[in-house]
Amino acid sequence: MLDLKFIEQNPDIIKRALEKRKVDVDIDGFLEMCNKRKSLIQRVESLRARLNKESKELGRLKAKGVDIQDKARELSQLSDEIKEIEKQRKDIEATIFDIRSQIPNIPAPDVPEGDSDEDNVEIKKWGKRPEFSFEPRPHWDVGASLGGLDFERASKIAGARFALYFDWAARLERALINFMLDVQTRENGYLEVLPPFIVNYDSMFGTGQLPKFEEDLFKLQGWDYYLIPTAEVPVTNIHRGEVIEEKQLPLAYTAYTPCFRSEAGSYGKDTRGLIRQHQFNKVELVRFVHPDTSYKQLEILLTHAESILQRLGLHYRVVVLCTRDLGFSAAKTYDIEVWLPGQNTYREISSCSNFEDFQARRANIKFQPEGSKKKEFVHTLNGSGLAVGRTLVAILENYQQEDGSLIIPEALQPYMGGIEVIEPAK
């Protein structure tokens, strides 16, 4: 959410930002409503000031035993008038709020302009593509021949876009979660948190999923409850409505959660394998930081996500998302894309974003600056550290062997009870 005064005073910046994102909002109509709102406020407040004053006077007169009937009748009319204007004011403020909550964040100045993910800009690469003496297979083949993944039965149990993990695959998923949490807590200074996987409307509003993206979410029937699409939601909302002491910043949390996404609008996309599931595991990183440092913090966050891939020896590249590809709440986003030899492509495995004060304003998260009276909004950031299912995919595709076996990356072996290789069932 953007500051109302900022929108009123800088409509051109907003229009330009919307244009870059190819989002259409009637800003001129919005500004007209803002003016209407102001004139209603001025009218209602001057009437209310009069009512307050005269009501007090009336109380004094009554205490003295003076007959107040006529005056009371007059004020009753005034009171009705105020209620009428107040109603108009509430209506227009609700409309203004609705529109404002659907305006996306302003892209940072260095975000490249572009129309699709084709225009995202690669800023670095790490490692090298592994070389194979055979044609590397996609992960669903590797998984099938090793017997750890079962999509057919999963679809019987739940439907399309669900997976069953057995044996080594279930253990590998669990190993990855523990490995990621250990690195983030022990080496990168994050506090581990295990949050609710179901949240209410206000939390979804706070991080920007609602009201605009309800169709992407699973909602519990008959409840004001939603399944989380990412741990970003419950973790960022830990401090909703709070004032944080400046000296506590930056606050850094990491959380493992499953994530639930309806994947509306992605029919027919990535239907095979583990890439696009209704339920997947993710270890998330969330930072609450001082506004002055948030872009530096974004770079730090990125290195924390990268560190996992580096320790797993997985080749990846980092791209900056262009304006059209940027998420609703984000001002700037880096995607880390891991190399998948079985599909001969890079796939997103982490998304690291600076939301500036966009989420903090929606969720009312402030800090008290040293030596200043005025509380300010913090900046929030988050990134995947990493998407667990896709990491498993990357391991399957990058560490597959010609004989059908799978090598376990060294960093994971302690988490797999020392197992170094998974052999196909005989």
Added chain:
RNA sequence: GGAGAGGUGGCCGAGUGGUUGAAGGCGGUAGUCUUGAAAACUACUGAGGGUUGAUAGCCCUCCGGGGGUUCGAAUCCCUCCCUCUCCGCCA
């Protein structure tokens, strides 16, 4: 699920229709005193909005959320949410 008790400023806590312009305390900030500190004393101490050149004044709103009664609501009524206690159920 049943019965009951609560939700007031950063925190504790008073307040059952009109000087509440939210008592008092704690915490915080500044000052006096002190070599320094502590103690004591003094002053200040929230958020949002409107007006304005203004972070000055003035005005409006906010006592869990929403709605209502009234000239006037923290206070009365309705409704929802949350917390706590006991019972039931349950991992």
